Amino acid sequence: MNIRDVAKKAKVSTATVSRVMSGVNIVKPETAERVRKAINALSYVPNLSARTLSKGRSHLFGVVISDITNPFFPDLIYTFNELAEQHKYRAVFANTNYSPARMELCIHSLLEQKVEGIAIMTSEMSPNSILMIAERGIPMVFLNEPGPQKNLTNVVVDYKSGMEQAIDHIVGLGHKRIAFIGGPQDLRSAVLRQSIFLKALKEKGIKLDKRRLTSGNHRVDGGYAAMQRLLEQNPRPTAVMTSNDLTAIGAISAIYEAGLQVPRDISVVGFDDIEMSRAYNPALTTVRLSRVDIATRAFFSLYDACNGAGTTVSKRKVKGAADKMVPTQLILRKSTAAPTS
Amino acid sequence: MNIRDVAKKAKVSTATVSRVMSGVNIVKPETAERVRKAINALSYVPNLSARTLSKGRSHLFGVVISDITNPFFPDLIYTFNELAEQHKYRAVFANTNYSPARMELCIHSLLEQKVEGIAIMTSEMSPNSILMIAERGIPMVFLNEPGPQKNLTNVVVDYKSGMEQAIDHIVGLGHKRIAFIGGPQDLRSAVLRQSIFLKALKEKGIKLDKRRLTSGNHRVDGGYAAMQRLLEQNPRPTAVMTSNDLTAIGAISAIYEAGLQVPRDISVVGFDDIEMSRAYNPALTTVRLSRVDIATRAFFSLYDACNGAGTTVSKRKVKGAADKMVPTQLILRKSTAAPTS
DNA sequence: AGCCTATATGCAATCGCTCCCACTTGCCAA
DNA sequence: TTGGCAAGTGGGAGCGATTGCATATAGGCT
Known part of the structure; x- marks a missing residue:
């Protein structure tokens, strides 16, 4: 079943069938109708490979x-x-x-x-x-590629603004002992988020105790483990900023498992605003990245x-x-x- | 850049290049090597459309x-x-x-x-x-298609077994007032889950109060709304079985929002075991469907x-x-x- | 030397479609 | 009448690969 069968059935050339399908060029309406009838009658579907190759x-x-x-x-x-x-x-x-x-x-x-x-x-x-x-x-397009080269564009995310909003929020609530759980250190986007966070913090004149800087793997289990480590500290942090929502969710699990509550004992902020953040318990305060x-x-x-x-x-x-x-x-x-x- | 360029560069015919690429038929090792060199030198990538059309x-x-x-x-x-x-x-x-x-x-x-x-x-x-x-x-394959026709296969999920395990668990814990939140009634899989649940319940000689049978939309908000309706009842259910995990998660949100706790006040069971079920708070008891x-x-x-x-x-x-x-x-x-x- | 086989390679038709170009037809102006 | 133009259609080359068949070569055997 190919364009020739259709052409034969409609008593036209393959060129005409092609023209009817692509809709361009002039075909007499009656002819076009006849072709369309033939296409339906044979339930013909054009071959994309052939079309791609040819065009x-x-x-x-x-x-x-x-x-x-x-x-x-x-x-x-x-x-x-x-x-x-x-x-x-x-x-x-x-x-x-x-x-x-x-x-x-x-x-x-x-x-x-x-x-x-x-x-x-x-x-x-x-x-x-x-x-x-x-x-x-x-043509190529990248996400947050650092050195933009020629011949490609780059979608860049304004991490900084979101981070600053989060910091202002946390600090505004009165938190002093702030921790950060980053992502895997070989993931460029994770490193970027972390460095922007640290920079924003510094710019606001706040300094982060190195012991409160740790990292997970951008998955739930990594956040869980990282939070367990933070919970061993004394005094423990009262607020935790994370590099993504899954990490935050893992952290919250660990907090509850330790018999503590969010946000009563510890505040947690996520990053990304994945679908689940809204439905999570407690609903996650997070930085939305559309x-x-x-x-x-x-x-x-x-x-x-x-x-x-x-x-x-x-x-x-x-x-x-x-x-x-x-x-x-x-x-x-x-x-x-x-x-x- | 096509197979002819490669052939020319390697001083062979296109047929030989094709043979080297597909790996079949006999090509003298030295010739093959020359062809491979040419392919790399030109960083040639074959055209899939042409290949598909031809083969x-x-x-x-x-x-x-x-x-x-x-x-x-x-x-x-x-x-x-x-x-x-x-x-x-x-x-x-x-x-x-x-x-x-x-x-x-x-x-x-x-x-x-x-x-x-x-x-x-x-x-x-x-x-x-x-x-x-x-x-x-x-060839086609369907998921839980009811009437298997010829020429197609059907992957069928043993919903019943999971439902029975869930019911046994709930009943075994001593729950009497059991509710069910189904999925959208125009979704065949949702209707199937619901009917199998009801049937399994009946087979165990348990009967469900019709008022405790409600439905959502298989999304979080639907589960939330359905649970709110159930919470208005007096006495309210002590256990809720749901048609999927998102529904269960929505239901749990509603329960917490009403000032109650899971599982202290109400037990909730999900269905599917999506990734998030394990990480949710509380971690969701659910029926795993791999x-x-x-x-x-x-x-x-x-x-x-x-x-x-x-x-x-x-x-x-x-x-x-x-x-x-x-x-x-x-x-x-x-x-x-x-x-x- | 002559023949045969196995191995290695090339030629060219083919896949189904698109689109350039050529052709037919009908109409109008010169 | 004739030429020119526009609209509608068909012929057929070409897109880039695969592959059956023909061919070339080398080596082994009698």
């Missing part, structure tokens, strides 16, 4: 993520996918599983598929792969690069997206309160 | 899901993807957003991509689409259908998968306890 365009974007299981990503994927669909693109996803070696495979697979743009939403990197993309002139924003900026960055800056509507959107950082914002919920001296 | 095989499976944002799916996708990779397949995902109309689009897209098999892991259905798949002879199992069975069901039942290893695995239902199992954690009369 030399895939209308496909690749998105590289670390791990679909990480609650940070589904929202991102959802939004990206939605936008792609709205703009007649498709999106394919590739998991690196946090491994640069696997990232290389991911990129290779995306290149095989002739994607027209690649969004790299991970921290781990394979410089070699990046090179391969670059030398093909394929995955919808990130996905939107990433998508339009690629879309714009592929479809010339000439367009009007998309142009405006992208311009807006490129101008500003992705904002972050403190969301006050139930996991913070004044210390009960 | 007439896509090595691609499609997976239809409702919504990537639903925590039920990421695990499923992860596992499916992993298995696909291990078996030299790729997997593409399509979101229906719970809409049969969109499902039609999803299927159309998968057919365009010439997928070799389709796993339909959603409840919503578009009979028309199913027909299109069937008439192409493409997404890994589901994905594994779904994958091998398609894989086997596509690669003849003749293979040995896969055959064994698939046979095992097809024989048994996906088991469910009660996981005891902290959200259940004996009622404090």
